[in-house]
Amino acid sequence: xxxxxQKRKVAVKGGIYKLATSPGEKDYxxxxxxxxxxxxxxxxxxxxxxxxxxxxxxxxxxxxxxLWSYTIARQTYPGTLLTPPFVVAxxxxxxRVYVTSLLTGVDFRDVRIGMDVELYFFKVTEDEEREVFAFxxxxxxxxx
Amino acid sequence: MKKPVxxxxxxxxxxxxxxxxxxxxxALVAGTNALKDAAVSPGDxxxxxxTHCNQGVANGLRVFNALGISGIPITNLELACAxxxxxxxxxxxxxxxxxxxxxxxLGVEKMPRGMVPTGGDVSEAGYEARMGLTMMPGAYAxxxxxxxxxxxxxxxxxxxxxxxxxxxxxLNPNATYRDTYTLEEVLNSRMxxxxxxxxxxxxxxxxxxxxxxxxxxxxxxxxxKPVLLVGWAAASPVYSKDEPGLxxxxxxxxxxxxxxxxxxxPEDVDVAQCHDAFSPGEIFxxxxxxxxxxGEGGPFVWExxxxxxxxxxxxxxxxLVSCGHPIGATGGRMIAELVWQLKGQAGQRQVKNSKMAxxxxxxxxxxxxMMFKA
Numbered sequence: 001x002x003x004x005x006q007k008r009k010v011a012v013k014g015g016i017y018k019l020a021t022s023p024g025e026k027d028y029x030x031x032x033x034x035x036x037x038x039x040x041x042x043x044x045x046x047x048x049x050x051x052x053x054x055x056x057x058x059x060x061x062x063x064x065x066x067l068w069s070y071t072i073a074r075q076t077y078p079g080t081l082l083t084p085p086f087v088v089a090x091x092x093x094x095x096r097v098y099v100t101s102l103l104t105g106v107d108f109r110d111v112r113i114g115m116d117v118e119l120y121f122f123k124v125t126e127d128e129e130r131e132v133f134a135f136x137x138x139x140x141x142x143x144x
Numbered sequence: 145m146k147k148p149v150x151x152x153x154x155x156x157x158x159x160x161x162x163x164x165x166x167x168x169x170x171a172l173v174a175g176t177n178a179l180k181d182a183a184v185s186p187g188d189x190x191x192x193x194x195t196h197c198n199q200g201v202a203n204g205l206r207v208f209n210a211l212g213i214s215g216i217p218i219t220n221l222e223l224a225c226a227x228x229x230x231x232x233x234x235x236x237x238x239x240x241x242x243x244x245x246x247x248x249x250l251g252v253e254k255m256p257r258g259m260v261p262t263g264g265d266v267s268e269a270g271y272e273a274r275m276g277l278t279m280m281p282g283a284y285a286x287x288x289x290x291x292x293x294x295x296x297x298x299x300x301x302x303x304x305x306x307x308x309x310x311x312x313x314x315l316n317p318n319a320t321y322r323d324t325y326t327l328e329e330v331l332n333s334r335m336x337x338x339x340x341x342x343x344x345x346x347x348x349x350x351x352x353x354x355x356x357x358x359x360x361x362x363x364x365x366x367x368x369k370p371v372l373l374v375g376w377a378a379a380s381p382v383y384s385k386d387e388p389g390l391x392x393x394x395x396x397x398x399x400x401x402x403x404x405x406x407x408x409x410p411e412d413v414d415v416a417q418c419h420d421a422f423s424p425g426e427i428f429x430x431x432x433x434x435x436x437x438x439g440e441g442g443p444f445v446w447e448x449x450x451x452x453x454x455x456x457x458x459x460x461x462x463x464l465v466s467c468g469h470p471i472g473a474t475g476g477r478m479i480a481e482l483v484w485q486l487k488g489q490a491g492q493r494q495v496k497n498s499k500m501a502x503x504x505x506x507x508x509x510x511x512x513x514m515m516f517k518a
Contacts, residue, residue: 011271012271012274012275013270013271013274016270016271039385043271049383050383050385068290069286069287069289069290069293070286070289071282071285071286071289071337071338071339071340072335072337072338073276073277073279073282073337074334074335074336074337074338075279075336076276076279077273077276077279080273080274080275080276081274081275081276082275082276082277083276084276086276088277088279088282088286088337090286096385100272100277100278100283101277102275102277108338113289113290113293114293124275134271134275
């Protein structure tokens with residue numbers, strides 16, 4: 001009998017974020033850092049657009065940022081995992097990258113550009129063998 | 145300095161969902177209209193571009209052959225919503241450099257129903273697409289919200305543009321959507337992605353457009369007063385350290401290049417076309433091209449400056465919002481309207497004494513800016 005504990009924890013798509021596989025590990029968003037000029041990118045990439053360096057290392061990105069902008073999606077394409085309406089946020093992380101993400105935990109009318117937000121991961125769907133995890137941001141709990 | 149190029153003829157079909165009208169039939173109408181307008185024979189065209197996004201491999205061969213054109217270099221070109229103006233940009237570069245004397249650019253699109261995905265099947269797509277975060281006009285709406293936050297732009301300003309587009313479209317027999325709406329009706333129409341409502345958004349339509357360009361010397365064989373393309377510039381989106389992520393194409397830089405190339409400034413422009421896939425686009429472009437200071441686009445349109453009788457009439461044919469958006473054929477519609485304005489052939493939409501006309505056409509992957517002169 002397969003219980004929830006035995007299901008594999010997988011991402012919606014590989015290469016965007018890393019899910020913890022053992023206790024003590026954290027889930028994180030995957031970015032690239034150019035070892036030549038220090039620029040960060042999300043999602044990860046192979047060539048730096050500023051200095052054309054090809055030595056980019058995979059790094060975990062910050063899990064807190066600010067809301068750069070947003071909209072409220074009222075319709076989506078067929079086959080998507082989220083059901084409208086929901087907030088689509090553009091979150092700016094301290095590394096100067098921006099992440100397009102679902103934003104939860106706040107009434108649509110209370111969303112404000114500039115608000116502090118924090119990253120979290122949640123189960124978005126599952127099947128018999130796997131639990132599929134996605135990420136989202138929510139208003140920061142206020143602690144740094 | 146690059147030599148200017150002549151626009152010898154333009155042509156287009158009515159835009160809209162007209163059942164039973166094939167891609168080739170539309171191309172035949174637009175192409176024939178352009179050839180007649182130019183008074184050239186299909187055999188005079190030396191190089192051709194077919195601009196489209198969804199019409200399939202070898203579409204250029206099909207549509208140009210239907211017009212009787214064969215043998216010459218025919219190339220399919222895609223740059224999303226900016227495909228056709230990019231085709232004209234490249235044709236202009238070739239003619240200006242003396243490589244060819246006469247070119248034809250034909251845009252045609254028979255659109256699918258429903259929302260346009262930004263690439264491929266959802267199940268094959270990236271994380272954001274699979275989640276549903278990439279819906280259009282989501283990214284655009286976020287940009288509008290940022291503009292409202294930075295500059296105090298109001299929803300009424302966005303809606304005012306849409307009111308104008310729809311009113312202009314009611315004067316344009318080729319537009320898909322010819323109903324007019326009040327400001328309240330625009331604001332209260334169905335919300336698509338806050339703050340963009342239905343009547344602020346362009347919708348899919350089928351259509352075809354064509355432009356014939358030639359060298360200025362060649363043009364004199366056909367007309368004593370050719371419309372000239374005197375400035376052109378193109379770019380792709382850039383990475384900027386000032387703003388996180390991939391910014392849009394640097395329209396302000398393209399504007400500066402075109403002003404320099406054409407020897408004109410914003411004050412010299414009599415009529416213009418900009419890419420209003422969503423009505424706030426007009427506000428951004430007015431600022432980028434220097435028609436008003438950055439941040440003041442909202443009040444600028446609110447005061448009626450972009451009406452047909454305003455200081456800088458914009459999208460006199462109703463723009464994308466009212467004409468509809470057959471993706472690969474939109475650039476040619478813009479060019480046709482500007483040429484008609486410069487030749488005094490714009491009927492009820494005519495802007496008096498039009499001598500200089502400016503174009504901005506933008507899509508996923510790039511933007512093109514041009515200046516035309518009567």
